[in-house]
Amino acid sequence: MIKEQTKLDIDNVDVFYGKKQAIFNVDLEIKKNQVTAFIGPSGCGKSTLLRCFNRMNDLIDICKVSGSILLDSVNILDKKLDLVRLRTKVGMVFQKPNPFPKSIYDNVAYGPKIHGLCEDISELDEVVEKSLKSAGLWNEVKDRLNEPGTGISGGQQQRLCIARAIATNPDVILMDEPCSALDPIATARVEELMQELKKNYTIIVVTHNMQQAARVSEKTAFFHLGHLIEFGNTEEIFTSPNEIKTQDYITGRFG
Amino acid sequence: MTNIDVLEDKKDKLIAKRYSKEKRFILFGRLAISLTIIFLTILLGSIVLRGISGFTTTTITFDVNLDKKLIDPESTNDKKIISSARWRKITRDSIYNVLNEINLVMNGEVLSKAEQKSLVRLFSRSSEYQIKDIVMDDLSLIGKTINVTLPAASEVDQFLKGRIDQSLPEDDRPLNNIQISWIKHMVDNDMINRTFNSNLFTKGDSRNAEEAGILGALMGSFFALLICLLISFPLGVMASVYLEEFAPKNRLTDVIEVNINNLAAVPSIVFGLLGLAIFLNVFNLPRSSPLAGGLVLALMTLPTIIISSRAAIKAVPPSIREAAMGLGASKMQSVTHHVLPLAMPGMLTGTIIGLAQALGETAPLLMMGMVAFIVDVPQSITDPATVLPAQIFLWSDQPERGFEEKTAAAIMVLLGFLLTMNALAVFLRNKFERKW
Ligand SMILES: Nc1ncnc2c1ncn2[C@@H]1O[C@H](COP(=O)(O)OP(=O)(O)OP(=O)(O)O)[C@@H](O)[C@H]1O
Ligand SMILES: [Mg+2]
Numbered sequence: 013m014i015k016e017q018t019k020l021d022i023d024n025v026d027v028f029y030g031k032k033q034a035i036f037n038v039d040l041e042i043k044k045n046q047v048t049a050f051i052g053p054s055g056c057g058k059s060t061l062l063r064c065f066n067r068m069n070d071l072i073d074i075c076k077v078s079g080s081i082l083l084d085s086v087n088i089l090d091k092k093l094d095l096v097r098l099r100t101k102v103g104m105v106f107q108k109p110n111p112f113p114k115s116i117y118d119n120v121a122y123g124p125k126i127h128g129l130c131e132d133i134s135e136l137d138e139v140v141e142k143s144l145k146s147a148g149l150w151n152e153v154k155d156r157l158n159e160p161g162t163g164i165s166g167g168q169q170q171r172l173c174i175a176r177a178i179a180t181n182p183d184v185i186l187m188d189e190p191c192s193a194l195d196p197i198a199t200a201r202v203e204e205l206m207q208e209l210k211k212n213y214t215i216i217v218v219t220h221n222m223q224q225a226a227r228v229s230e231k232t233a234f235f236h237l238g239h240l241i242e243f244g245n246t247e248e249i250f251t252s253p254n255e256i257k258t259q260d261y262i263t264g265r266f267g
Numbered sequence: 268m269t270n271i272d273v274l275e276d277k278k279d280k281l282i283a284k285r286y287s288k289e290k291r292f293i294l295f296g297r298l299a300i301s302l303t304i305i306f307l308t309i310l311l312g313s314i315v316l317r318g319i320s321g322f323t324t325t326t327i328t329f330d331v332n333l334d335k336k337l338i339d340p341e342s343t344n345d346k347k348i349i350s351s352a353r354w355r356k357i358t359r360d361s362i363y364n365v366l367n368e369i370n371l372v373m374n375g376e377v378l379s380k381a382e383q384k385s386l387v388r389l390f391s392r393s394s395e396y397q398i399k400d401i402v403m404d405d406l407s408l409i410g411k412t413i414n415v416t417l418p419a420a421s422e423v424d425q426f427l428k429g430r431i432d433q434s435l436p437e438d439d440r441p442l443n444n445i446q447i448s449w450i451k452h453m454v455d456n457d458m459i460n461r462t463f464n465s466n467l468f469t470k471g472d473s474r475n476a477e478e479a480g481i482l483g484a485l486m487g488s489f490f491a492l493l494i495c496l497l498i499s500f501p502l503g504v505m506a507s508v509y510l511e512e513f514a515p516k517n518r519l520t521d522v523i524e525v526n527i528n529n530l531a532a533v534p535s536i537v538f539g540l541l542g543l544a545i546f547l548n549v550f551n552l553p554r555s556s557p558l559a560g561g562l563v564l565a566l567m568t569l570p571t572i573i574i575s576s577r578a579a580i581k582a583v584p585p586s587i588r589e590a591a592m593g594l595g596a597s598k599m600q601s602v603t604h605h606v607l608p609l610a611m612p613g614m615l616t617g618t619i620i621g622l623a624q625a626l627g628e629t630a631p632l633l634m635m636g637m638v639a640f641i642v643d644v645p646q647s648i649t650d651p652a653t654v655l656p657a658q659i660f661l662w663s664d665q666p667e668r669g670f671e672e673k674t675a676a677a678i679m680v681l682l683g684f685l686l687t688m689n690a691l692a693v694f695l696r697n698k699f700e701r702k703w
Binding site: 066068071073095096097098099100103104106108110111112113122123126127173176177180 | 588
């Protein structure tokens with residue numbers, strides 16, 4: 013077995029929304045070139061923790077994060093950290109599809125444009141096409157790249173957001189229920205995409221779909237009420253969990 | 268009769284009740300709308316009825332003998348000499364001439380002095396200046412007899428529009444019997460005609476109703492609004508973007524927010540006093556100028572623009588900002604690339620509504636000396652000027668009959684502008700509104 017490299021080292025992280033604590037003392041190691049799944053009942057703090065990895069919680073005034081999160085041994089919770097640089101390294105697909113009210117092309121091209129990743133238009137065209145193909149959307153939209161990204165179906169919008177996130181070529185991709193609005197075929201395509209992407213990227217995916225977690229991830233973390241209950245190899249979590257709560261949740265007895 | 272039947276019965280009754288409640292609500296709503304429409308119709312109708320005739324005017328066409336002996340006896344062609352010629356006498360003589368000729372044909376005699384005196388009043392008092400202007404523009408006319416069409420006195424106009432009651436005793440009427448019979452006579456002879464009142468749109472204010480126009484006030488309003496827009500829009504947008512997107516949320520910004528909302532409710536006269544104290548007394552800006560007036564209007568519209576711009580920015584879903592920031596856009600980029608374009612229609616709407624408010628404002632301009640009798644049409648932002656609502660206010664104060672329809676006509680023009688501006692706001696909103 014190849015040596016697992018740590019990409020993200022989460023240590024003693026607490027998150028508060030005002031007075032309310034949403035994440036309690038979480039320790040976690042995310043390995044490079046793997047898919048890590050976050051599972052747990054609704055409201056347990058999966059999105060909250062995920063949003064710590066690209067400091068998206070900074071946008072919420074009342075949200076306070078403490079502890080340390082090392083990305084390639086740099087603490088990303090450092091106040092002085094350059095957020096723009098962090099977010100180019102850590103891309104995100106949000107729980108609700110949020111395309112810009114601009115053309116499909118501009119949606120995907122936005123990231124590469126602001127980061128100056130492309131020399132000329134033809135290169136940009138290439139990146140857009142490649143990203144849309146990776147997200148499995150190319151065939152559906154190749155003839156209407158100039159139509160607004162908000163004018164396509166919810167599932168298509170979700171894949172557009174995935175294409176947009178990978179167009180900036182990040183290191184880590186955070187996916188918050190990327191398949192919640194997708195049909196089984198599109199879901200299968202996104203799962204395939206994750207397998208493809210993990211060769212070059214590190215992926216963290218939040219999902220409510222147990223089969224999906226089992227199918228795509230190497231590691232699984234189970235959360236409950238803001239606590240990390242169990243973390244380990246996906247196979248073990250799904251076949252012989254240590255905790256009774258994990259057992260109950262994955263077998264559908266609560267959640 | 269089972270339990271379920273009873274329950275169903277109860278449900279049916281409740282549903283019927285809910286429907287009738289809804290029906291009543293709709294009825295009241297329609298009633299309110301109809302009442303509003305009726306009031307508006309009465310208001311607009313009365314203004315239009317009174318003002319529509321203000322867009323036409325009465326003219327008199329007659330021959331003027333430009334006697335060289337009276338204008339420029341020594342053929343100097345010197346404009347100074349020509350300008351100081353006895354234009355009143357030239358005009359009067361020509362008028363008497365025309366009238367006597369007609370009288371000779373009709374009655375076989377010339378008019379008495381008294382008759383001449385009263386008939387010359389049918390012509391506008393400004394006739395002599397207009398004839399002078401015609402000659403000054405073309406000196407080759409001197410010595411010739413020219414045919415001119417000039418505005419009739421305002422009383423003639425009012426008489427023909429049916430606004431002078433002939434049944435009143437002669438002394439109480441602005442026109443006596445001879446004048447009235449001559450008006451009828453001149454109408455029969457095609458000397459008097461009704462035409463479109465171009466003076467209304469090409470002239471500044473005047474003491475003579477037939478000469479008075481709104482161009483001066485229109486230009487004044489235009490310049491003042493221009494200043495107002497150029498200052499309040501960029502300031503308002505920048506202030507609101509900063510407050511919404513960048514400013515920390517703390518006690519200080521709360522206080523600022525409350526104060527901005529308060530400013531929007533401050534009576535406009537207070538802004539006028541402020542402007543008087545600062546712009547006129549401290550900065551010594553020219554009095555009565557659209558520059559000073561526009562600055563005061565800008566102060567007044569600023570809170571409106573800030574409030575509506577902030578609302579427009581707030582209406583941009585946070586998910587758009589998250590999407591941009593999640594891709595590594597800086598705060599500034601997320602604002603200029605995404606938030607501003609999406610909020611712009613709302614901001615523009617607020618700005619136009621603010622400007623429309625400013626267009627209708629008189630009180631603060633009163634303090635800036637913009638409610639004044641100003642004849643010359645302003646050519647720049649520093650010329651003395653008045654504005655449309657001030658002109659309306661001034662005219663409504665005039666005792667002369669002719670100003671009454673002028674007032675209503677000016678109101679119609681003002682309403683027309685307001686309507687256009689508001690239509691523009693709606694158009695912009697619909698055109699740029701995006702869906703997500
Ligand atoms: N902006 C916010 N302000 C205050 N509380 C919040 C906010 N966002 C989330 N919370 C709270 O934090 C807790 C965790 O929320 P989070 O969105 O992380 O849950 P989740 O695990 O992603 O749930 P789901 O599976 O439904 O998406 C919840 O109790 C929620 O009410
Ligand atoms: Mg969530």
